[in-house]
Amino acid sequence: MDMSAGYYEGARLDLNLNGRIGHLMPGDKLNLAGVQSPGSDYEAYAADLKREIARALGVAYESLTGDYKGATYYSLGYGSAEIYNITKRRRANMLSPWCAWVYELWLEEAIWSGLVPFPGGHDGFVANRAAAARSVWIGDPKPLADILKSAKAFEVLDKLGVVPAAHISEAFGYDIEDVYSARQQEQDLRKQYSLPEPVHGNAGGQGAALSPEDQDDADDEGRDDND
Secondary structure, three states, rough: OOOHHHHHHHOOEOOOOOOOOOOOOOOOOOOOOOOOOOOOOHHHHHHHHHHHHHHOOOOOOHHHOOOOOOHHHHHHHHHHHHHHHHHHHHHHHHHHHHHHHHHHHHHHHHOOOOOOOOHHHHHHHOHHHHHHHHOOOOOOOOOOOHHHHHHHHHHHHHHOOOOOOOHHHHHHOOHHHHHEEEEHHHHHHHHHHOOOOOOOOOOOOOOOOOOHHHHHHHHHHHHHHHH
């Protein structure tokens, strides 16, 4: 045993890329253990390999394999939220720059051909290229484990004034300008058809629901005005 320990003290055993195995001591044998299929440990072994593959690809294990055994509603939500951080980094460093480059080339050609009017024409665009071609690529929103809880959390943050409306819209995959434009169109359409404006209860702002105490005060003020 002492002779064997001294022999392998400086020997190198490397089973990584291209595998490097040192010379064995005369009389020793190298046994590579494997997982037998079918076997009691094969399923756990295969699942572990698939988790490594899913992590390297930046996707959830359940999405890669379709295996939802043992998963819960919240574990799926938190797992998707973690993977979404990888998606955001890839989107910001890979997809968004490419889309911005294509958009800039299209916009320059459209201005040069007269399809898109621009102050100063093509020369004006070239002089203000960075500002004129600035774009934001939102992409799909982060998967939400519980959309009701997320909506309530955003409502509280909005009332505290710590989160702008643009961030809330982006969390659901919408651009704030598109949201306001759509709401304006809906408002004009309701006026056209003489429909009442919706009341957004507990959402703050105009039309918000009043508490019982505030409602009593409003009623008292109304009676005083009538008197």
